[in-house]
Amino acid sequence: xxxxxxxxxxxxxxxxxxxxxxxxxxxxxxxxxxxxxxxxxxxxxxxxxxxxxxxxxxxxxxxxxxxxxxxxxxxxxxxxxxxxxxxxxxxxxxxxxxxxxxxxxxxxxxxxxxxxxxxxxxxxxxxxxxxxxxxxxxxxxxxxxxxxxxxxxxxxx
Amino acid sequence: xxxxxxxxxxxxxxxxxxxxxxxxxxxxxxxxxxxxxxxxxxxxxxxxxxxxxxxxxxxxxxxxxxxxxxxxxxxxxxxxxxxxxxxxxxxxxxxxxxxxxxxxxxxxxxxxxxxxxxxxxxxxxxxxxxxxxxxxxxxxxxxxxxxxxxxxxxxxxxxxxxxxxxxxxxxxxxxxxxxxxxxxxxxxxxxxxxxxxxxxxxxxxxxxxxxxxxxxxxxxxxxxxxxxxxxxxxxxxxxxxxxxxxxxxxxxxxxxxxxxxxxxxxxxxxxxxxxxxxxxxxxxxxxxxxxxxxxxxxxxxxxxxxxxxxxxxxxxxxxxxxxxxxxxxxxxxxxxxxxxxxxxxxxxxxxxxxxxxxxxxxxxxxxxxxxxxxxxxxxxxxxxxxxxxxxxxxxxxxxxxxxxxxxxxxxxxxxxxxxxxxx
Numbered sequence: 001x002x003x004x005x006x007x008x009x010x011x012x013x014x015x016x017x018x019x020x021x022x023x024x025x026x027x028x029x030x031x032x033x034x035x036x037x038x039x040x041x042x043x044x045x046x047x048x049x050x051x052x053x054x055x056x057x058x059x060x061x062x063x064x065x066x067x068x069x070x071x072x073x074x075x076x077x078x079x080x081x082x083x084x085x086x087x088x089x090x091x092x093x094x095x096x097x098x099x100x101x102x103x104x105x106x107x108x109x110x111x112x113x114x115x116x117x118x119x120x121x122x123x124x125x126x127x128x129x130x131x132x133x134x135x136x137x138x139x140x141x142x143x144x145x146x147x148x149x150x151x152x153x154x155x156x157x
Numbered sequence: 158x159x160x161x162x163x164x165x166x167x168x169x170x171x172x173x174x175x176x177x178x179x180x181x182x183x184x185x186x187x188x189x190x191x192x193x194x195x196x197x198x199x200x201x202x203x204x205x206x207x208x209x210x211x212x213x214x215x216x217x218x219x220x221x222x223x224x225x226x227x228x229x230x231x232x233x234x235x236x237x238x239x240x241x242x243x244x245x246x247x248x249x250x251x252x253x254x255x256x257x258x259x260x261x262x263x264x265x266x267x268x269x270x271x272x273x274x275x276x277x278x279x280x281x282x283x284x285x286x287x288x289x290x291x292x293x294x295x296x297x298x299x300x301x302x303x304x305x306x307x308x309x310x311x312x313x314x315x316x317x318x319x320x321x322x323x324x325x326x327x328x329x330x331x332x333x334x335x336x337x338x339x340x341x342x343x344x345x346x347x348x349x350x351x352x353x354x355x356x357x358x359x360x361x362x363x364x365x366x367x368x369x370x371x372x373x374x375x376x377x378x379x380x381x382x383x384x385x386x387x388x389x390x391x392x393x394x395x396x397x398x399x400x401x402x403x404x405x406x407x408x409x410x411x412x413x414x415x416x417x418x419x420x421x422x423x424x425x426x427x428x429x430x431x432x433x434x435x436x437x438x439x440x441x442x443x444x445x446x447x448x449x450x451x452x453x454x455x456x457x458x459x460x461x462x463x464x465x466x467x468x469x470x471x472x473x474x475x476x477x478x479x480x481x482x483x484x485x486x487x488x489x490x491x492x493x494x495x496x497x498x499x500x501x502x503x504x505x506x507x508x509x510x511x512x513x514x515x516x517x518x519x520x521x522x523x524x525x526x527x528x529x530x531x532x533x534x535x536x537x538x539x540x541x542x543x544x545x546x547x548x549x550x551x552x553x554x555x556x557x558x559x560x561x562x563x564x565x566x567x568x569x570x571x572x573x574x575x576x577x578x579x580x
Contacts, residue, residue: 026341067325086402124284125242
């Protein structure tokens with residue numbers, strides 16, 4: 001259900017915690033599963049639970065609690081734009097507007113070709129670089145301008 | 158003076174590297190402590206003298222917190238570093254990891270030695286993946302150099318440290334929610350007592366501090382608590398990193414002495430952008446009360462002065478707001494955040510944060526009623542103090558303070574259906 005590579009990553013996470021605390025790797029294991037599958041389907045969550053030896057409901061609880069898990073399919077690239085207070089003061093609204101115009105979708109939607117999902121996010125703890133967005137939960141782009149956004153979109157092949 | 162403690166490598170080439178950290182005496186302090194068997198009580202005493210207070214926002218004295226850990230306990234004990242920065246306006250710990258992660262590791266080593274912990278975790282905010290990875294690399298370097306692992310410095314002192322990655326939940330910055338999260342559960346805060354020092358991670362005695370607090374420790378133990386205290390003010394010892402965001406020319410982190418006048422900090426950040434005027438400042442992160450320009454311009458950046466001005470120093474997250482800002486819309490955005498991030502465990506917070514957001518939203522949409530202002534105050538007052546953790550209070554404080562200081566803007570919205578600032 002998950003590749004050997006992903007299972008090896010989960011095993012590595014497990015080494016951080018006491019042997020009898022396999023549940024401690026849940027947040028990381030679901031992240032690793034999402035990285036491989038693109039999103040967390042019910043079967044994926046159940047597989048992770050079984051692999052860790054925890055009840056499926058315990059894994060669902062985690063998957064539904066944390067904001068960065070996707071419980072529905074997303075595009076190849078997920079762009080999450082922070083619109084919280086520090087970003088808002090530096091006009092993140094115009095960044096969202098520009099992205100919506102360029103991509104032809106609203107926040108929360110995916111482009112028809114399945115390439116890009118646009119999301120609004122909560123504070124990412126990088127407010128000095130406002131306005132900002134991150135790609136696929138990992139790559140942070142700061143001090144955004146419409147031109148910089150165009151460049152980011154250009155690089156998403 | 159700037160960048161004297163946590164950012165003291167910043168002016169050097171490759172500030173975050175092990176080599177650079179060693180060049181300023183890095184890891185020598187823990188080596189001395191361990192090999193000379195410095196009594197833990199003496200370390201706690203120095204930390205108490207330094208007047209270091211928790212840099213995550215609560216400002217609890219660090220030395221006192223360490224003294225709560227049971228000294229004679231046979232089982233495992235843990236220490237945790239809280240790098241779960243998710244409060245709007247807060248971004249200092251990220252830069253400690255980027256530019257001086259080895260000082261953080263040494264600070265945790267000293268804490269581990271002092272409280273008798275053999276294992277530690279650094280819980281890193283979900284959204285800063287690059288920093289999670291770079292901290293992992295620093296751990297590898299420290300292990301290879303013999304600073305982490307078993308029988309360190311030829312003694313029986315053992316300490317293993319791990320990076321733990323969060324995944325997007327503001328409430329996990331609350332210490333017991335963070336422990337639940339490390340245990341692989343929903344991040345819902347626990348009732349206190351029992352406090353973490355007696356029942357923490359995996360049910361074991363646990364000491365948890367903020368990143369900046371730990372990163373200040375090597376300096377304190379290298380130069381003595383008194384020297385750190387003297388950098389700041391009585392009751393507000395040392396330096397503090399202020400994260401300045403919003404309407405300034407040069408947003409960023411500024412590590413300065415506690416007690417520095419606010420106008421000086423504002424000047425370092427390049428002043429108000431676009432030649433505009435200062436309207437207000439949220440001095441400690443979105444959960445602290447907003448202060449009008451006059452109140453903040455007369456204040457110094459330390460716990461007592463900001464508290465006297467009517468707010469709190471919090472995590473030192475200074476959100477600067479210029480005179481073109483629609484305060485009702487600004488509040489609406491912050492209220493949405495608390496509604497979105499409430500963990501749902503306590504009814505006053507789960508229901509109250511939604512209520513606050515909907516009422517502020519209604520005013521911002523031009524559909525407000527005059528009695529909404531009293532309603533907001535009433536709902537806010539009925540959340541604060543009635544929840545397990547401080548998130549409820551954090552949601553109420555912006556609402557109460559915005560309505561208190563900028564009431565005419567709210568009234569104008571209600572009467573005219575539009576902003577008196579942006580029209």
